[in-house]
Each structure stands twice: as structure tokens, then as C-alpha cells.
Amino acid sequence: MTLNNTQIVDALRHVDDPDLKKDLVSLNMIENIAIDGNKVSFDVVLTTPACPLKNQIRQSCVDAIHQYVDPAAEVTVNMTSRVTSRRKETDAMLKNVKNIIAVGSGKGGVGKSTVAVNLAIALSKTGAKVGLIDADIYGPSIPMMFGMLNERPTGYDKDGRTFVYPFEKFGIKVLSIGFFVDQSKALIWRGPMASMALRQLFTDAEWGALDYMVIDLPPGTGDIPLTLIQDFPLTGAIIVSTPQQVAIADVRKAADMFRNDKINIPILGLVENMAYFSPPESPEKKYFIFGEGGCKKFAAELNIPLLGQIPIVPAIADSGDSGVPIALDDQSPVSPAFLNLAETVAQQIAISNSIREIFGGGE
Ligand SMILES: Nc1ncnc2c1ncn2[C@@H]1O[C@H](COP(=O)(O)OP(=O)(O)OP(=O)(O)O)[C@@H](O)[C@H]1O
Ligand SMILES: [Mg+2]
Secondary structure, rough: OOOOHHHHHHHHHEEEEEOOOHHHHHOOOOOEEEEEOEEEEEEEEEEOOOOOHHHHHHHHHHHHHHHHOOOEEEEEEEEEOOOOOOOOOOOOOOOEEEEEEEEEEOOOOOOHHHHHHHHHOOOOOOOOOOOEEOOOOOOOHHHHOOOOOOOOOOOOOOOEEEEOEEEEEOEEEEEEEHOOOOOOOOOOHHHHHHHHHHHHHHEEEEEOOOEEEEEEEEOOOOHHHHHHHHOOOOOOOEEEEOHHHHHHHHHHHHHHHOOOOOOOOOOOEEEEEEEEOOOOOOOOOOEEEOOOOHHHHHHHHHHHEEEEEEEEOOOHHHHHHHHHHHHHOOOOOOOHHHHHHHHHHHHHHHHHHHHHOOOOOOO
């Protein structure tokens, strides 16, 4: 039997993307169909390289060709990706950045920077192009976490403005306000100056094309996060909390900030940091030292997904001080937690972008 393109396309109309709940053909995810006798190959263009359902989708494609076209067909499915974006062409700032994700919390010290850094690294390990901005103007922690305390970015002048090149380290591009100031001196900036300096990290840096830009927000719901959020069309926000009631109570403040009428940023979900402790000698055991299920319950109450749970591990604190983020270490027992988080975040972004597209997007 000779195969033809129409048969292949019709068969693949029976395969749905499990997240987007539409078939791969309607979603324009099938490309480069090639047929040679009973051999067929094609590309499935996923919405993110971090897709956790990659193998499941591949198998469904093979099964559909066997079921609807020819049980003897030799099927090769190439899984590729093109990260989607709902940012409009008219978004002049960072126009080659497909998705901007802010990591915030209502409370300080819950692990925003730890989550932002390791999420950025885990996303890049899946093959995505990733940038990271440390927007914590008063207490930047990324220079330390990246082992770059004394480094200064290089730049060039154009039309009276100075543009900087973000650093490239550990596979991602990174800038922090900490690279421009003396870290040993306390920064006493008035709000407008701080906002201005922060803005320049976005507007006067050569970020190039990125799939995901992760922003590590300062703690709380003060004026800096607000200015930032209003100026830059964010794809969505991630809220970090620890399981203690006192931290959870502050999650509502952060959620209210993002959901505020004027701001209206989709909340991608909640991350529970320091969720449990696993002793190094028996990593299968989980001790919920701060209580179990608090964030899950609260996420349900706020109607947002619980994106991931990161255990409390001394190595995370050590890695923050040593300048080598833990997610780089494949052997570390917490790396899978960050990889899962990256996959879930990418999945939520793809879903959020597709909803906007279907409903005529942007608003
Ligand atoms: N899961 C974890 N296990 C162990 N230590 C952690 C974990 N998460 C964060 N820490 C440690 O807790 C401290 C605070 O974390 P981090 O700086 O990421 O919090 P933050 O929310 O960004 O704080 P700030 O509000 O000051 O910006 C750091 O020393 C960090 O190494
Ligand atoms: Mg921080």
C-alpha cells in the first residue's frame, strides 16, 4: 500500500495535545511529512522543549498511523519545539523575548531567588533559551548565587545611551543590579531611582532572542514590583511560599497584587519551598516538618495550580553560598524537583498562551 500525506494528516487529527485539548493538526503542530514506500516521518512541533508529555504524544502519533492508515507503516516522529508567546508584536520592549515570568512572594526569605535561579537553569537544561533578571534592587542575591560577586558587565555606547551585554553563565543569560553597584555598601535609593535602574536592565541590555525570561522579584508587594509589572507585559507570575501558616497567609497579598484590576497578570501557580525534609541516607522518606498540605489547600482555595514542591536540603543553602546553583548537579536529589517544576511551569505557560490565542488574546 502506498501512503500519502492526506492519510497521515487525517490520522493525526485523532491525536490531541493533552494540555491544549485540541488535535495536533488544528494546532499546526505537524510539519515536514515525508513518505517513502511504507516509511513515514514527520515533525511534531511542541509548545516547549520542556514538555513532560513528549513520549506520550509521540506514541499516540505512532498508534494513530497504525490504526487509521497502515498497521505495517514504519513511523518516525521527530519531536521538536517552538515556544509560544502571547506577547504582541507591538510590545516594543524585549520584543524577542517570548515569555516573561516573575517569581514573587508576599514574604521575604521564602526562597524566591533560589526558585528563580534553579527554575531558570532547569528550563535551559531542557533546551530552552533562558534569561534571568535579579530585580531585587535592595538585596540582590544573584551575583553571590552565580559566583560573580566582583564582575562587571561590558557594554557599548549608542546614541548617547549605554547598552550592556548580559553575562552568559551556566547556560543562561543573566543580569543583576548587583553587578552595577558596590555590594559592600548599602544601597539607599529612592523609589524612582531604583525603578529607573531596574528598567535599564530590561531596556538597555542586549538580551537577544529568548524563550523564557525569569525575573527574581524583591520581597513583598511594594512599589518596585508594581512599577515593574505595570511597565512590562508579563506572561505570568509564580508565587513562592513555605508551608508555615504565616508565609501562606502572605500568599494572598501577593495573589491580590497580581490579580489587581490595574495589573491583571495571570498567576501561573504556587511553589511550595522547604516543603519537606528527606535525610540524605534515606531520600525516599519525607518528613513534613512545617506541616503537610498547607500550600496545596491554599492553592486550591485561590484556584491556582500547585506547580511544585521543593524539599528543604542543606545542599541548597550551600549551593547559594558557593556560587554553583544546585539544579546544575544531575546527581543531586533535588534536581528532579526543579526539573519537574520547569516542566510544569512551561506547561502552564503553553496552556495560558493557547487560551489567549483561542479567545483572541492579549487582554
Ligand atoms: N529548599 C531549601 N532548602 C534549604 N535552604 C533553602 C531552600 N530554599 C532556600 N534556602 C535558603 O534560604 C535562604 C533564603 O532563600 P532565598 O534567598 O532564595 O529567599 P528569598 O525569598 O529570595 O529572600 P529575599 O526575600 O531576601 O529575596 C538562603 O540562604 C537559601 O539558600
Ligand atoms: Mg531573593
